[in-house]
Amino acid sequence: MPFLTTPDGARLHYRVQGNQRSLEPTLLFVHGWCSNLEHWRLQARRFARTHRILRVDRRGMGRSTTPGTGHSAKQHAADIAAVAEAAGAGQAVAIGHAGGGASTLELARSYPSLVQAAVLIDTGLYPQPDMTGQSGGF
Secondary structure, three states: OOEEEOOOOOEEEEEEEEOOOOOOOEEEEEOOOOOOHHHHHHHHHHHOOOOEEEEEOOOOOOOOOOOOOOOOHHHHHHHHHHHHHHOOOOOEEEEEEHHHHHHHHHHHHHOOOOEEEEEEEOOOOOOOOOOOOOOOOO
16 A cells, blocks of 8 residues: 655555556546545546556545645645656546545646646536626626
């Protein structure tokens, strides 16, 4: 069971599996709030023959610990980028679910050399648009 310890003391659990020689981009799965990397086990199993798979327990969730701070999309993105680098993920397709979507977007924004593409599943984008028309737009 691999772990990476961040400079502020979070101990991040992650799992690498699949085709390590694949020329396809790594599939980097980011779970939502109150979840863990097992959320993606069926997807990992399905794509393991054709892709390298990286799943991470975000800080304070699953088997990852937290120092009690750093629970922002920016810090989660930094954590995920550090794990991806340690795991030798190369360019990845980052796939974020629900509350992990904000971290996935921040990962794509802050680490463009890591994220080749981002996929969001059941993720809300904020701020939400004013659909009443009173603000004159979004």
